[in-house]
Amino acid sequence: MDENAGILDNINSPEDIRCLSIEELNILAGEIRQEIVAVVSRNGGHLAASLGTVELTLAIHYVFNTPVDKVVWDVGHQAYAHKIITGRRNVFHTLRKMGGISGFPRRGESVYDVFGAGHSSTSISAASGITEARCLKAGDSKVIAIIGDGSMTAGMAFEGLNWSGEREKDMIVILNDNEMSISPNVGAMSSYLNRIMAGQQITKLRVKLRDFLQTVPGVGEHIIKFARQAEESLKGFIVPGMLFEELGFRYIGPIEGHRLDHLIKNLQNVKAMDRPVLIHVITKKGKGYSFAEEEPSRFHGVGPFDIATGNSVTKDNSIPSYMAVFGRTMVQLARENPAIVAITAAMTGGTGLDQFARDIPERFYDVGIAEQHGVTFAAGLATEGFTPVVAIYSTFLQRAYDQVLHDVCLQNLPVVFALDRAGIVGDDGPTHHGLFDYSYLRLIPNIVVMAPKDENELQHMLKTAVECGGPASVRYPRGSGVGVPLDRTPESIEIGKAQIVREGKDVAVIAIGSTVYPSLEAAQRLAEENIQVTVVNSRFVKPLDKALLCGIASSFRKIITVEENVLMGGFGSAVLELFEEAGISGVAVKRIGIGDEFVEHATQAQLRKKHGIDAEGIANAVRKIVES
Numbered sequence: 001m002d003e004n005a006g007i008l009d010n011i012n013s014p015e016d017i018r019c020l021s022i023e024e025l026n027i028l029a030g031e032i033r034q035e036i037v038a039v040v041s042r043n044g045g046h047l048a049a050s051l052g053t054v055e056l057t058l059a060i061h062y063v064f065n066t067p068v069d070k071v072v073w074d075v076g077h078q079a080y081a082h083k084i085i086t087g088r089r090n091v092f093h094t095l096r097k098m099g100g101i102s103g104f105p106r107r108g109e110s111v112y113d114v115f116g117a118g119h120s121s122t123s124i125s126a127a128s129g130i131t132e133a134r135c136l137k138a139g140d141s142k143v144i145a146i147i148g149d150g151s152m153t154a155g156m157a158f159e160g161l162n163w164s165g166e167r168e169k170d171m172i173v174i175l176n177d178n179e180m181s182i183s184p185n186v187g188a189m190s191s192y193l194n195r196i197m198a199g200q201q202i203t204k205l206r207v208k209l210r211d212f213l214q215t216v217p218g219v220g221e222h223i224i225k226f227a228r229q230a231e232e233s234l235k236g237f238i239v240p241g242m243l244f245e246e247l248g249f250r251y252i253g254p255i256e257g258h259r260l261d262h263l264i265k266n267l268q269n270v271k272a273m274d275r276p277v278l279i280h281v282i283t284k285k286g287k288g289y290s291f292a293e294e295e296p297s298r299f300h301g302v303g304p305f306d307i308a309t310g311n312s313v314t315k316d317n318s319i320p321s322y323m324a325v326f327g328r329t330m331v332q333l334a335r336e337n338p339a340i341v342a343i344t345a346a347m348t349g350g351t352g353l354d355q356f357a358r359d360i361p362e363r364f365y366d367v368g369i370a371e372q373h374g375v376t377f378a379a380g381l382a383t384e385g386f387t388p389v390v391a392i393y394s395t396f397l398q399r400a401y402d403q404v405l406h407d408v409c410l411q412n413l414p415v416v417f418a419l420d421r422a423g424i425v426g427d428d429g430p431t432h433h434g435l436f437d438y439s440y441l442r443l444i445p446n447i448v449v450m451a452p453k454d455e456n457e458l459q460h461m462l463k464t465a466v467e468c469g470g471p472a473s474v475r476y477p478r479g480s481g482v483g484v485p486l487d488r489t490p491e492s493i494e495i496g497k498a499q500i501v502r503e504g505k506d507v508a509v510i511a512i513g514s515t516v517y518p519s520l521e522a523a524q525r526l527a528e529e530n531i532q533v534t535v536v537n538s539r540f541v542k543p544l545d546k547a548l549l550c551g552i553a554s555s556f557r558k559i560i561t562v563e564e565n566v567l568m569g570g571f572g573s574a575v576l577e578l579f580e581e582a583g584i585s586g587v588a589v590k591r592i593g594i595g596d597e598f599v600e601h602a603t604q605a606q607l608r609k610k611h612g613i614d615a616e617g618i619a620n621a622v623r624k625i626v627e628s
Contacts, residue, residue: 006031011085014061014112025062025260029054033288035092036080041307043095044427045103046077048286048299049148052178052257056281057081059263060144060174063271069142070114070130074123074151076104077301078176086112096427098602104431118431119399120151120369124160124173131164131171142271144172150346153368158247165248165276172270173249173278176257178285178296244278253280258287297349301428319483322455322476323420327352329459329490330389333466334360340466343378343390345371351391351420371396375403375415382413387466390415394422394434394475401440409444409471416465417441422451422475423514423564424608429601435594437475438512439569442542447471448495449541451513455481457539463490477514477564479604498545504532507622508556510549512538512571515562515592518608521615526622533622541571544578553584558625560590564613567593590625592618 008031094100105113127145241251286292291310292299378388422434452458465472523533561572572591
C-alpha cells in the first residue's frame with residue numbers, strides 16, 4: 001500500500017476493506033464522503049441519502065462475503081459508497097454522465113449490483129426471491145435487503161415482509177432509518193408511535209433514564225443524544241420491534257448507524273442467525289456535509305453546486321419551470337373551485353404542490369410512497385363530488401396502472417393525472433424517463449390524454465382537465481418552459497381540438513407536447529432550403545382531431561409525426577390508426593420517437609439529439625422524406 005496515498009486510493013473491492021482496522025475504516029468513511037461530495041457537486045445526483053449510508057455500507061461489505069452474499073439496495077440512491085468500494089472508484093467521476101456509470105444499482109454494471117433499482121420499496125420482495133432461489137439451489141449465502149424508512153410507507157414493502165416472515169427463511173432486512181424520506185413521512189404508524197412515545201408513563205421513564213445517564217461519566221451524554229435520535233425515528237425500542245416480530249422477523253435495534261464498531265459487531269451476530277431478521281439502524285441523512293445535514297430535502301436530488309457554500313451553480317433562469325406553473329395554476333383553480341383537491345405520493349416539493357399544501361392544506365393530501373393507494377383514494381373522493389388532481393411523475397404512475405384502469409377509468413370518474421417529468425428526464429436514466437404514458441394511457445377507454453406545447457398551454461390544459469367531467473391526463477416535461485407569456489386566466493380548450501401553428505406546402509409535421517417547438521425550429525431552418533413545412537400542434541393524443549388530421553392527410557402525401565414517447569402504441573400509432581379507420585391511403589407517414597429500447601442516462605439535450613427528436617433530427621427526417 002502506498003503510504004502517501006489515502007486509504008481510498010487502495011480500495012478496489014470489498015476484500016480490500018476487510019483487512020482494515022476500525023480506525024482505518026473510519027478514515028475511509030471520511031474519504032468516501034469527500035469523494036461523493038466532490039463528484040455530485042460537479043455532476044448532480046442523490047447526495048444526502050448516500051452520505052447517510054457510508055458506515056453502513058462499509059460494515060455490510062466488511063462482515064459479509066459479497067458478492068457471494070447478496071446485497072439488495074432499495075431505490076438505489078443510497079448506494080454511491082457501495083459503487084465506490086465495489087470496483088468503480090476510478091470511474092465514479094462519470095456518475096450519471098453519458099456513457100458513465102448509473103446513479104442507481106444496475107445488474108449490467110457490476111456483479112455486486114444484484115438487483116436493479118430506481119423505484120422504491122422493491123428490495124424486500126426481490127431479496128425474498130433471491131433467498132428462495134438460494135434454498136432451491138441448496139446454497140448457503142446470505143441475502144441482505146437495505147430499505148429506507150420512506151420506502152416503508154409503500155404496501156409492497158409490507159407484502160414482502162409478511163410473506164418472508166411466514167416463510168421463516170434466512171434473510172436479513174436492514175431498515176435504514178434516516179428520520180425522513182423525500183417529503184415528511186406520513187401515515188397511521190408514524191402518528192401512533194408518536195402518541196405512544198408521548199404518553200405519561202413513557203415520558204416519566206424517559207426523564208428517569210436521562211437523569212441516570214447524566215451521572216455516567218464520559219458516555220452518558222452520548223447515549224442521551226442517541227436516544228433522542230431513536231425517539232425521532234420510528235419512536236421505539238418496544239413498539240416497532242413488536243410489529244416486526246409479529247410479522248415473523250427477529251427485531252434488532254435501534255443501532256447507531258455511524259458507529260462502525262457497533263454496526264460490525266451487530267452484523268456479525270446477525271450473520272450467525274438462520275431466520276428472518278430485521279435490523280433497525282438510525283442514520284443521519286447528509287452526514288458529514290453540513291449543508292446536506294441542515295437541508296436534506298434540498299440535497300436529496302441536487303444539481304451541480306458549490307461545495308464551499310452549498311449554493312447551486314446552475315445559471316439563474318427567469319423562465320418558470322413547468323412544475324412551478326402547474327403548482328401556481330393549481331392554487332388559482334382550487335381557490336375558484338372548492339371541489340378541487342390535490343394528491344401526491346411523497347413528492348410535495350417535487351411536483352410543485354408545496355404552495356398548495358401551505359395555502360389550502362385542508363384539500364391537500366400526501367399519501368406517502370403509495371401510488372396505488374393514492375389513485376384509488378382519488379377515485380373514492382371523486383365518487384363524492386370532488387375533482388382530485390393526482391400529481392405523480394410519469395414513471396411512477398406506472399406503479400398504479402391497474403388502479404388507473406379499473407378504479408378510475410372503468411367507473412369514468414373525474415380524476416386528473418398531472419404527469420410531471422414526462423418524456424426524457426435526463427441523468428437519472430431508464431428508471432425515471434417518462435416515455436410510456438402516451439402508450440399505456442391512450443388504450444384505456446374514457447380517458448382524455450393531452451400534452452401542452454408550452455407552459456402557457458399547460459395552465460389552459462389543467463383548466464380543461466378539471467372541467468372535462470371524466471378521467472384526464474396532462475403530461476409535461478422536466479425543466480423550464482419555453483419562455484412564452486402566461487395568460488392571467490386559464491381557459492378551457494375544446495377537447496380533441498388541434499391547431500395549425502405554421503403553414504407550408506411540402507410536408508406536414510404533426511407534433512405533440514414538447515416536440516412542437518423543435519418542429520417549428522426545424523421548419524424555420526428548412527424554409528431557408530426552400531422546403532415549406534406545415535406544423536400541427538395536436539395537443540391531444542386522445543381524442544385526436546379527426547377533421548383536421550384527415551384534412552392534413554388529404555392535402556399532403558408526406559407526413560411526419562413527432563413525440564417524446566416510445567413509438568409502440570404511442571402518438572404516431574394513434575395517427576396511423578385514425579388514417580386507417582378513415583380509409584386514408586397513399587400517404588407516406590414517418591414516425592419519430594423512441595424506438596424499442598430503454599433510454600440510457602445523459603442530459604436531456606444529448607438524448608433528444610441521439611434519438612432524433614430535436615430540431616436537427618426533425619429537419620433531417622423531413623429532408624429524407626422529401627427526397628424519397
